[in-house]
Amino acid sequence: xxxxxxxxxxxxxxxxxxxxxxxxxxWEAKASSAEVRKAKLARLKxxxxxxxxxxxxxxxxxxxxxxxxxxxxxxxxxxxxIQRNIDNLxxxxxxxxxxxxxxxxxxxxxxxxxxxxxxxxxxxxxPLGLALGPVAAAxxxxxxxxxxxxxxxxxxxxxxxxxxxxxxxxxxVALFEGDVSVATALLDLPFSHIFFTGSPxxxxxxxxxxxxxxxxxxxxxxxxxxxxxxxxxxxxxxxAQLAAAKQFNGGQACIxxxxxxxxxxxxxxLVEGFAASVRANLYGDDxxxxxxxxxxxxxxxxxxxxxxxxxxxxxxxATVAVGGTFEAEDLTIHPTMLTDVTPQMTILQDEIFAPVxxxxxxxxxxxxxxxxxxxxxxxxxxxxxPDETVVETVLARTSSGGVTVNGVFSHYLENNLPFGGVNxxxxxSYHGYFGFKCFSHERAVYRHQ
Numbered sequence: 053x054x055x056x057x058x059x060x061x062x063x064x065x066x067x068x069x070x071x072x073x074x075x076x077x078x079w080e081a082k083a084s085s086a087e088v089r090k091a092k093l094a095r096l097k098x099x100x101x102x103x104x105x106x107x108x109x110x111x112x113x114x115x116x117x118x119x120x121x122x123x124x125x126x127x128x129x130x131x132x133x134i135q136r137n138i139d140n141l142x143x144x145x146x147x148x149x150x151x152x153x154x155x156x157x158x159x160x161x162x163x164x165x166x167x168x169x170x171x172x173x174x175x176x177x178x179p180l181g182l183a184l185g186p187v188a189a190a191x192x193x194x195x196x197x198x199x200x201x202x203x204x205x206x207x208x209x210x211x212x213x214x215x216x217x218x219x220x221x222x223x224x225v226a227l228f229e230g231d232v233s234v235a236t237a238l239l240d241l242p243f244s245h246i247f248f249t250g251s252p253x254x255x256x257x258x259x260x261x262x263x264x265x266x267x268x269x270x271x272x273x274x275x276x277x278x279x280x281x282x283x284x285x286x287x288x289x290x291x292a293q294l295a296a297a298k299q300f301n302g303g304q305a306c307i308x309x310x311x312x313x314x315x316x317x318x319x320x321x322l323v324e325g326f327a328a329s330v331r332a333n334l335y336g337d338d339x340x341x342x343x344x345x346x347x348x349x350x351x352x353x354x355x356x357x358x359x360x361x362x363x364x365x366x367x368x369x370a371t372v373a374v375g376g377t378f379e380a381e382d383l384t385i386h387p388t389m390l391t392d393v394t395p396q397m398t399i400l401q402d403e404i405f406a407p408v409x410x411x412x413x414x415x416x417x418x419x420x421x422x423x424x425x426x427x428x429x430x431x432x433x434x435x436x437x438p439d440e441t442v443v444e445t446v447l448a449r450t451s452s453g454g455v456t457v458n459g460v461f462s463h464y465l466e467n468n469l470p471f472g473g474v475n476x477x478x479x480x481s482y483h484g485y486f487g488f489k490c491f492s493h494e495r496a497v498y499r500h501q
Contacts, residue, residue, distance in 0.1 A: 063230065064237050067198075070226045071241050074169045074196035077223040078244075082166040082194045086145050090138045092191050092224065097134040099219040100127065100184070103211055107180060110207035114179065116382075117301060117347040125301075126180045126208075133185050136467060136484060137192040144192070144488045152498070159499040164492040166194035167268065168244030173235060173258065175249040176350055177304045177405075179205040180212050182272075186247045187225060189487030195245070199227040200235050204350055243267050245491060249306075251403075252476050259479075270480035270490050273473050274306040274403050275430040280420050280446060281314040281322070282437030285458075290436050291325025294409060297460045298387050299333055302347035303407035307432040307454075307464050310404055311393075313420040316413045323373045323389060323411075330374060330387045341377075341386055348383040349406060355383045358406040361399040365390055365410065368397050373411070395423075417442060421449050429453075431477035434460055453477050 100107070104127045111122045150160040170190045174183030183201055190197045199216065201209040209229045216227040228234050239246075239261035248258045249272040262269045281290050297309050314322050334345050349355040359378050366372065375388030385406050393400055393410040400410060414420045424433070433452035435443055443457055453473035454463035464471055464483075472481030482490040 060233065063228070063234065067228060067234075067237050067241070070198065070222055070228075071169065073223045074198065074226070078166070078168045078196050081196050081224065082168070084194055086141045089192055089194060090141055092220065093134050093138050093141075093188060095219040096184070096188065096191070096215070097131050097138075099215040100130050100134070102218075103215055106211045106214075107208070110211045111179065111205070113207040114205035115176075115347055115350065116343070118345055121301060121347070125178050130181050130184050130188075133467075134188045137188050137488070140485065141192055141488075144485055147497075155501075157501050159501065161497045161499075163495045163497055164193070164489070165495050167491055167493055168195060170195045170197045170245045170247065170491060171238055171241075171243045172197060172199045173238075173246070173248045173250070174199065174201045176202040176204040177301060177306070179208040182249045183212065184215075186249075186270075186482065186487065186491075189482055190247070190491045191225065193488050193491035195491055196223065197225045198238065198243075199225065200238055201227070201229070203229075203231045203234075241265075245269070247482075247490070248272065255478075270482065271473070271478045272306070272471075272480075272482075273431065273476065273478040274405070275428055275473070275477040276310040276400075276403055277307060277430045277432040277434065277452070278420075278424055279309045279312040279434040280417075280436070281312060281318065282417075282435070282439060282442050283315045283318060284438045284442075285318075285436035287314075287318050287321045288325050289458075291322050292329045293460050294322075295326050295329035295333060295387060298407040298409055299330070299346055302349060302385065303387075303409075304347065304350065304405050307461060308405070309409060309432075309434055309460060310430070311400060312409060312411045313414045313423075314411060315415075319391065319411065319413055323391065326387075326389050326409075327374045334387065341384070343382070343384060346384070346387070346407065349385055350383075352383065354405070355380065355385070358385060358404065358408060361397075361402065361404065362388070362390075362408060365393055365397040365399045368394065370394075370397060370399075370410070375408075417445060421446060424450050428476040429474045431473045432456070432463070453481075 108122045148162040152158045152160045172186045213227045242265040245268045246262050247270045252273045255271045255273045370390045371392045373389045373391045375386040377386040387407040390410045429451045431453040433455045435446050435457050456462045467484040470481035470486040471483040472478050
């Protein structure tokens, strides 16, 4: 017996069929109780746990990430996030009582209601975690949902499809696999809300498609996230944390530090500390890189893009202070630090998304702030300083999606804070309660007595 692969027309018909099914079901989902929603989330959590080994194997096949990173980002964080929704859903769904200004004897409320049929478009850098996190929030808020994972991670998409089909009826959640043509077909439909994680370039395409139907969007994008190192900072700590941050997922994280400002007097210590941390973290006694400790670059196109940025910088006078080794045969980039960089270099103009970090020196805080002010607002900003006046000055005069002071990534990891960008680095926020709000409409209700 032979089987025929579905044609593009077949797939388009199936997408429309599932969308119509979810449109019809959205009102039942909207009216569902907290217990019904928690039961759906519990099935999702159980399915992720049941397929944990398959998830790890699939992400490893697609990305060559360290197994420990996969377990944390694609399994433990996912199940923890689902459980957080379950544990808090009753409180989140409760109406907010408002004292009326017109007549205190009346009653006013804000009711959190589902948006409707939602579309979640996931990225390749954390292919399961950054898709199922929004899905959990969408279900908690009472929506139906269609999911599309990136075609750059086909093994992960297959195991995610299995998880979704085990946990949900397709009238609640459905997943479609395939290339960009599938995403394009989905974007033609009048969704109630679209949640996209990816690049600003594609974010503009998503937003333009949403505008045709006046669909609301959450855009989790990226940008060039700066690090300002004040002259009172612990330079050894800064160097070690920068090395660990650029090692994490091979620097392929939207909140990864993208460039550093440091005083000239501290530059040599920063370079030395970064090199020492990289050696300790990733190199054996034989001087060889332990490749099971750092993810490869996702594909040849991105490897070539980063190599081009590196070559451009070196040609224009940048110094390779640490690393600089690019292994094309397996898409490996050794952690690299560049000094003597200038704004004319491509590496200071485009998001790097790799384990490469350029370093600029500065004389005054105004100089560093002015550079950041003149550019697109980043997703993250990092400040190392023991001086609260310096920190407050940077906060007052810059804008970014989030900030971590004297550390990296913490504003993302704290689920009681909203996570999202601003302007070119994104639109809207999520995580925890803010994820529930992201997929909810705040409906005003006024009751006359």
